[in-house]
Amino acid sequence: MPKATRFDHQTVVEKATNLYWEKGFHATSMRHLQEVIDMRPGSIYASFGSKEGLFREALQHYADLSLAQLAIHTQNTDSPVGALKMFFKSVVIDSRHTAPSSMCMLVKTISELTDDNSELLAEAKRLLSVIEQSLQDILQKAKEHGELSESENTTRLARYLQMQLMGLRAYARTTDSDALLTQMIDDIFVHEPFLLKSR
Amino acid sequence: MPKATRFDHQTVVEKATNLYWEKGFHATSMRHLQEVIDMRPGSIYASFGSKEGLFREALQHYADLSLAQLAIHTQNTDSPVGALKMFFKSVVIDSRHTAPSSMCMLVKTISELTDDNSELLAEAKRLLSVIEQSLQDILQKAKEHGELSESENTTRLARYLQMQLMGLRAYARTTDSDALLTQMIDDIFVHEPFLLKSR
């Protein structure tokens, strides 16, 4: 009757990530998780330790995905800023129709969790800072391609972009109009080739 | 031993709002709620119907607070834009040290909830749109005070500000530096007296 062949770690983490991403940490029950990843409690706890342990792996997996997506857009391009804009549209608009949630899983996590789960909270913050650093690296490349003035502060700009992305993806949950979001992203990347004019 | 004097509806909703705001819907247990609002299950269910019913009242109360705060800042001023900026700083920075969460309770709610609680989700979205409309009204006043060009699209600008506020308050959860957030708000309201340059 049982199957009991060894589970595929990669597949399991993917499925767990999608469920956690959609429902959040608290609203995801181990029972539901068991069905989705097709594992029994004993196996789950032997492999991941706890509900928190599996969530931690899910967070890491999500961040890896995000960084990979960012890399795909920006490598082998002579317009890092254009690539960044494409990345924004891809993440904000396309993924609304395919991903478990329009929102960033890391933002959902820091939004939901409190000090009652301080380790997971800290881990989500850490991963967000890694992504922000990655944005900064791309802005640095933009400088080297002459898309950004040497006098620009990439740290500040990366922080600003990160904040905008959080806002866009949260706002995306309040509307069904892709056109609206497209316009908002165009507003962020105002001038060709770049940027929030101002400063 | 018991007290059994009639409960104060206003106070109870305030306390419930603060707990829901901090913990979110799912992580707030009725047991904890009972302690905080000092009511027994029977009374709660007689007055509010369910955990969802009380949460609905909390959402409404939160939105009322937000609108009142916005009104206080903007009435009796000849610089609606300046008032808007003050409002942003007050909400993003000050409330980090006083409020249950740096994040907007409505954004936390649309972030956490799924179609499993579609009524509450819809209500949170509705209240967000009310606030966005209120932002638009202030931008209209800014036009009348000559702070904003008549050609500006207030609908679009209000949407943009709403998105920025969502982003700022989410980002606020990732840092302890008030200076950073102050700078970001200054960046949003770039030119004296106003606005994201560009369009």
Next chain:
DNA sequence: TTTTACCTTGAACGATCGTTCAAATCCAGT
């Protein structure tokens, strides 16, 4: 084929979840 080390299984545990309701209590009207 038998042994052995590892992995999976699924029933079961105590704790906690949201909710109900009969009994106790309060307070306004007489």
Next chain:
DNA sequence: ACTGGATTTGAACGATCGTTCAAGGTAAAA
């Protein structure tokens, strides 16, 4: 002071929560 309708109380309910562990199954070594 008494009554009667409204309100609060707190024990209790079934369901579900995250987690544990003895038992059973698998696969590679001997």
